[in-house]
Amino acid sequence: MTLQRRILILVVAVLLLAGVGVVAVVRASSRADEKNRAQAGGPAVHEGRVSLAPADDGRRIAFRNMAWGPHRDELATVPADAPEGPRTASGVSCLRFHAAAGTGVCLQADKGGVQDGYKAVVLDAGLKEVATRPLAGIPTRARVSPGGHLAAWTVFVGGDSYAGTDFSTRTSLLDLRTGKYDASLEDFTIRKDGKTYRNADVNFWGVTFAADERTFYATLATGGQTYLVRGDLAERTVTTLRENLECPSLSPDGTRLVFKKRVPGLSADAPWRLYVLELASMRETPLGEERSVDDQVVWTDDRTVVYSLPGDFGADLYAVPADGGGAPARMMASALAPAFLG
Numbered sequence: 001m002t003l004q005r006r007i008l009i010l011v012v013a014v015l016l017l018a019g020v021g022v023v024a025v026v027r028a029s030s031r032a033d034e035k036n037r038a039q040a041g042g043p044a045v046h047e048g049r050v051s052l053a054p055a056d057d058g059r060r061i062a063f064r065n066m067a068w069g070p071h072r073d074e075l076a077t078v079p080a081d082a083p084e085g086p087r088t089a090s091g092v093s094c095l096r097f098h099a100a101a102g103t104g105v106c107l108q109a110d111k112g113g114v115q116d117g118y119k120a121v122v123l124d125a126g127l128k129e130v131a132t133r134p135l136a137g138i139p140t141r142a143r144v145s146p147g148g149h150l151a152a153w154t155v156f157v158g159g160d161s162y163a164g165t166d167f168s169t170r171t172s173l174l175d176l177r178t179g180k181y182d183a184s185l186e187d188f189t190i191r192k193d194g195k196t197y198r199n200a201d202v203n204f205w206g207v208t209f210a211a212d213e214r215t216f217y218a219t220l221a222t223g224g225q226t227y228l229v230r231g232d233l234a235e236r237t238v239t240t241l242r243e244n245l246e247c248p249s250l251s252p253d254g255t256r257l258v259f260k261k262r263v264p265g266l267s268a269d270a271p272w273r274l275y276v277l278e279l280a281s282m283r284e285t286p287l288g289e290e291r292s293v294d295d296q297v298v299w300t301d302d303r304t305v306v307y308s309l310p311g312d313f314g315a316d317l318y319a320v321p322a323d324g325g326g327a328p329a330r331m332m333a334s335a336l337a338p339a340f341l342g
Contacts, residue, residue: 042313042334043087045071050090053102053125054342062104062341064097065089066314067334075106075127080300080340083317083332092127096139099123099339101148103176107139107155120153122176133181136170141247141296142337145209145216149177150233152207152216162205162246162294171204171218173233185218188231191239199223204238206247206296207231210254217248217257228257228277242282246272247296249305251322255279258287258297258305258322266292274307276322285324298338308336 045067052062059080065071071089075097078087094106095118102125110119118135120142137155144151151174159167173182182188185204190197203221210216216231220240228245229238248257256279260272270292276285287305295307305322308315313334320328332338 042067042069043084043332045069045076045087045089047071047091048088050075050077050088050092050127051125052099052104052123052127052339052341059340059342061332061338062097062099063317063332063338064094064336065334066311066336068313075104077341078332080342090127092123094337096142096153097337097339098142098144099341100144100146103144103148103151104339105142105144105151105153107135107142107153110134118155120151120172120174122151122174131174131176131179133172133174140169141171141206143207143209143296144339145213146211146252147213149213150175150209150216152209154205154207167203169203169205171207173207173216175233182236185231185238187236189235189237190220190229191237192227193240197222197240204229208248208250208257208296210250217250219246219248226262228259242277245277248277249297249299251299251302253302256322258299260293260295260297274305274320276305276324287320287322287324288326289318289320289328291328298340300340306331306338 060077061080062077065074065076073093075090075092076087078085096107098105104123106121108119110117118139120133120135121129122131124130135155137157139155141154154169154171157168157170171185186202199222201222204218206219208217214233218229220227220229226246227240228242229240231238244261245259248259250257257277261275262271263273272292274287274289274293293307297305297307299305304319306317306319308317315336316330317332317335318328319331
């Protein structure tokens with residue numbers, strides 16, 4: 001064997017060993033990252049198939065994954081009976097999200113145009129886009145009706161917080177059965193105190209739908225006050241029902257609304273407490289969560305509600321009984337915008 005051939009073999013061997021070393025380092029680093037996330041309280045997240053359809057193997061939670069890593073902001077799922085377990089990430093990123101009956105609405109950053117913006121994307125059960133609409137501002141709320149036929153979303157078009165008074169919103173509705181798109185609830189007729197009401201300062205946000213796929217509830221703000229309104233899609237009207245309610249969410253049985261309410265004496269930066277309203281009697285019950293919650297709450301069933309609070313990775317989800325008893329408990333770390341499927 002010539003000296004040149006021996007040198008060539010040596011060089012190849014060195015390169016092979018170097019390659020093996022690099023792979024080992026990368027794998028070790030990945031394992032270390034997973035270990036560090038686990039030690040820091042971060043959940044395990046892996047890529048896989050995500051469906052919004054009811055599953056034969058049990059109820060699931062779909063949500064925006066907030067854990068640090070390559071799947072942050074993606075839609076993910078976990079079994080509802082193991083919310084802190086390993087997550088399956090979809091590859092679809094959302095800033096706000098909700099789903100029901102195999103339909104999802106995902107509010108996304110839109111970087112494909114001349115100027116960056118936002119868009120609302122309606123997804124089918126397999127996360128395929130079925131409709132898209134541009135957004136006029138920063139995404140803040142999203143809802144799908146119980147039957148999956150209606151979608152609503154709210155954006156900030158001026159200001160960026162509900163805590164103050166210097167903000168403006170736009171709330172849109174899309175009927176997936178007909179394709180009818182209402183770009184702004186402000187085009188609906190407002191009935192307040194038995195009379196038609198008009199004012200340039202009107203804002204709407206926080207839509208929640210009833211099971212009839214026609215009735216909805218939302219927040220109306222005008223004149224420095226907020227109101228609960230009941231809407232009728234067929235009549236294109238909203239009627240005020242009660243003052244000082246924000247971001248209502250209708251219970252699965254359609255009898256109660258959970259909402260956030262401004263409580264006098266609290267900090268202007270954290271002014272809300274959670275309440276439940278019995279629609280038949282209009283009786284309010286404060287819930288066991290004493291922290292200020294700036295979220296549109298989700299019902300897990302007719303007994304429990306879930307909401308987000310700030311966490312180490314952006315947001316955590318907490319659950320509390322809807323009857324005013326019990327105490328709040330953290331349900332999921334590093335998660336936002338849950339939807340209970342099945």
